[in-house]
Amino acid sequence: MRKHLYILLLLGFVFHFGFSQGSPDYNGGYKVKFNEDGSKFFRIISWAQFWATHTDKVPDDVSKTNFSIRRARILMYSQINKDFLILTHFGLNSLNAENQSPTGLEGNSQLFLHGMWGQYSLGAKHAIGGGLHYWNGISRLNNQSTLNMMTLDNNRQSWATIGLSDQFARHIGIYAKGAIGRLQYRIAINESVSNNLQETVEPVAGGAAVYAGRRLLGSRDAGKNYAGYFDYHFLDQESNSLPYKVGSYLGSKKVFTVGAGFFFHPDGSVLAETDGTLSGEDVSIFAVDAFYDAPIGEKGNALTVYATYQNNDYGKDYTLGQTYETGAMLYGHVGYVIPLKDKKLKFQPYVSYSNRSIDAIDDNASTLGLGTNAYISGHNSKITLEYKNTKYGNNTDTGVVTLQAMIYL
Structure with missing residues (x-):
């Protein structure tokens, strides 16, 4: 185990320092200004996350150490007139030796459209828009940016609809967002997908619910879903120009927010009665959360704290892959920034912990994460090492160690 950890660390530092040094004077990245005050502009953001993962207990013919590209993305947005904006986001996720294509033209993990929406301003603090968008409900983590997460990755159960009602956490729909004083809001009406993760699953008579409302009951009754998130900012105001929530400011702001949100899909799930009759069950998810991020003292130290309670109702005894399950969840994480002298x-x-109650197994699941980030140039250039262990009911999963090298410009 120790030998593999040394190998992972070496590979991470070779990748990180051998291919990019990062830059302390990032200054907004690739942004082209079309006028002097910068109100007309075009911006490109690019980022990549490379993973080396070690899993201790695997079958004899399976490698314990594996490499993957967790994310490779490009995001572009422009505003030529202050009254409208357009954003396009594309890339790939979790590309590894098992799902690569010989020619790059096949496979579900190849390049695809993550988001594309247009937005129109309604005054200085409000806007409406539509397209394949990321203005989600439920919680801060369901709107999380992947550029500046504090933990290695987002808490998976917080992205509560991926592949069930949407395309990788993005819905096609319309949204409204803005701020009223210190209260920020985002609400949306969206289409629900038909060909989701359960597109070939049929409900069993007297069994658990299946997320197949639109496919089995029709788009009139089960085609739309509704989402919203509202957060109050007690200290510094966070930007809501884009939907992506920051994971850690590393002490550059003093932020304390309290939020609440929801996701509601009428007849999103389907039950089969004992006589074979199909009936719909509403999918409803809601959460409350709090986020605190602030500098500590004058030496560059900083504290990041996040906590959330989330209630998930996907239908009777719903469970899918130990990820989506009817029940409740408590999750939190804490991190502390320690700078060197310069x-x-x-x-x-940092440490993260979640505890989930699961109706289908009448038991709980818990996940503990321990890790550290090494910031060479803030989030633009960092290395993360994390150990994670999950206990699911009476079964304890093998611990997983992951080393990440990340760069974004």
């Missing part, structure tokens, strides 16, 4: 290199040890 403040350029910063370390951020």
